[in-house]
Amino acid sequence: MSIAKGRITQERKRWRKDHPPGFFARPETKEDGSTNMFRWKCHIPGRKDTIWEGGYYPISIDFPEEYPQRPPKCKFSEGFYHPNVYPSGTVCLSILNEDEGWVPSITVKQILMGIQDLLTDPNPNSPAQTDAYLDYTKNRDKYELRVKKQVEKFPPKF
Incomplete structure (x- = not known):
């Protein structure tokens, strides 16, 4: 077993035992059932x-073969x-950047909770998309209205 696969397997076990309420995370099931x-x-x-x-x-986590030496996307x-999500959907967060805050000991739980924190408290010093950044910094009412519309697109599944 590769180092990455061993660590990811460990993360899965840790997540099953201890994850924050309301969060969901599990490996993808392929078409063949694997x-x-x-x-x-x-x-x-x-x-x-x-x-x-x-x-x-909904968010996906893609682990590289070099995980945990390199962060997941x-x-x-x-x-x-x-403001901190690129138009492609990729999250811009220091703990996911190997040149900034990534350290191999960061867990899936810490990543997902960090992203939840980022939703609530965007980092205006690291903008990833123009519209949301400008609305957040220059027109907070418009920003909040657009966030509330987005909330409606993603209702709880349970």
Whole structure:
């Protein structure tokens, strides 16, 4: 077993025993019924008492073969509206950047909770999409209205 696969398997066991309420994360099931440990399907709940509350946001985690030495890529759906999410859906977050805050000890739980924090508290110093960045920094009412519309697109699945 590769180092990456061993670590991801360990992460899966750890997640099953201890994950935050409302979060979902599991390896993808391939068409043939086998498990792809390197690609996880996840959902992040919007934090209570924020404009994101009520949404249940799907996100994927793609682990590289060099994991945990290199960070995974986390992606929302294309066009996800947030100042720190690229138009492709890729999340821009320091703990997911090997040149900034990534350290191999960071767990899936820490990643997903970090992304939940980012939803609520965008980083205006690291913009990834123009519209959301400009709305967040120059027209907060418009930003909040667009977030609330997005919340409606992602209702809880349960």
